[in-house]
Amino acid sequence: MSDTTVSGARHTPAGPTAQPETLTPLLRDRESVLVYDRSHTLSPEALRAILEAARWSPSAGNSQPWGFIVGLRGDDTHAAMVELLSSANQVWAPSASAIILTLHQVATDEDHEIAYSDYAMFDLGQAVAHITVQARSMGLQVRQFGGFDHRAAAEVFAVPPHWAVTTGIALGLPAGPDGDAEMPDWLRTRARLPRSRLPLEAFVHSGKFGHTADFLTD
Numbered sequence: 001m002s003d004t005t006v007s008g009a010r011h012t013p014a015g016p017t018a019q020p021e022t023l024t025p026l027l028r029d030r031e032s033v034l035v036y037d038r039s040h041t042l043s044p045e046a047l048r049a050i051l052e053a054a055r056w057s058p059s060a061g062n063s064q065p066w067g068f069i070v071g072l073r074g075d076d077t078h079a080a081m082v083e084l085l086s087s088a089n090q091v092w093a094p095s096a097s098a099i100i101l102t103l104h105q106v107a108t109d110e111d112h113e114i115a116y117s118d119y120a121m122f123d124l125g126q127a128v129a130h131i132t133v134q135a136r137s138m139g140l141q142v143r144q145f146g147g148f149d150h151r152a153a154a155e156v157f158a159v160p161p162h163w164a165v166t167t168g169i170a171l172g173l174p175a176g177p178d179g180d181a182e183m184p185d186w187l188r189t190r191a192r193l194p195r196s197r198l199p200l201e202a203f204v205h206s207g208k209f210g211h212t213a214d215f216l217t218d
């Protein structure tokens with residue numbers, strides 16, 4: 001197991017609870033990167049491949065209740081998105097090659113006459129997970145974020161009322177080992193924090209909720 005990621009910007013301690021060897025490398029080496037290579041641009045082919053991953057993810061009744069607004073660094077959409085970010089996210093997210101705002105469908109039409117699938121946000125989350133893995137397979141990383149003005153985003157991008165602006169995704173090539181040199185101290189510190197997770201026992205149950213499964217302790 002490597003003790004750093006391809007980005008070199010996030011130092012992750014080795015150890016089975018941090019990044020288990022058992023995971024496929026696409027998942028093992030995924031992390032929410034905060035420092036991206038500002039000189040990297042996404043080709044249309046690469047971007048389409050990443051969005052295809054969302055397209056082919058499963059959804060309730062094949063409802064495909066997701067939407068994505070894509071801004072590429074340097075274009076007007078991207079510039080408008082940067083304006084909407086929380087002040088903390090404004091420090092790092094613009095360094096990524098793309099910012100994508102995600103949407104999920106909440107009703108069948110503008111009048112909210114018929115509620116859409118109860119699983120729409122779940123389906124969107126799964127589509128985004130597919131994006132994450134596809135990006136990783138291409139040497140890229142993403143960091144998802146909720147810190148932006150959702151209401152303003154709906155206005156700026158003319159999102160119809162039966163769609164909900166949900167999250168943001170920063171997508172890009174992780175910066176090299178010294179890529180964080182120009183970042184403020186607080187961000188550099190945060191980017192280098194070890195990743196941590198709850199143990200399996202905290203969320204895997206057997207028999208009744210709260211009962212640890214034998215296969216976790218055998």
Ligand SMILES: Cc1cc2nc3c(=O)[nH]c(=O)nc-3n(C[C@H](O)[C@H](O)[C@H](O)COP(=O)(O)O)c2cc1C
Pocket residue numbers: 030031032033089143144145146147148167195
């Ligand atoms: C829905 C969602 C919202 C998030 N919001 C933010 C955010 O606003 N700013 C940020 O820097 N990271 C944000 N994150 C990233 C998480 O902090 C990150 O996924 C978590 O710390 C686990 O780190 P890892 O993905 O590297 O394992 C968000 C992640 C998700 C899934």
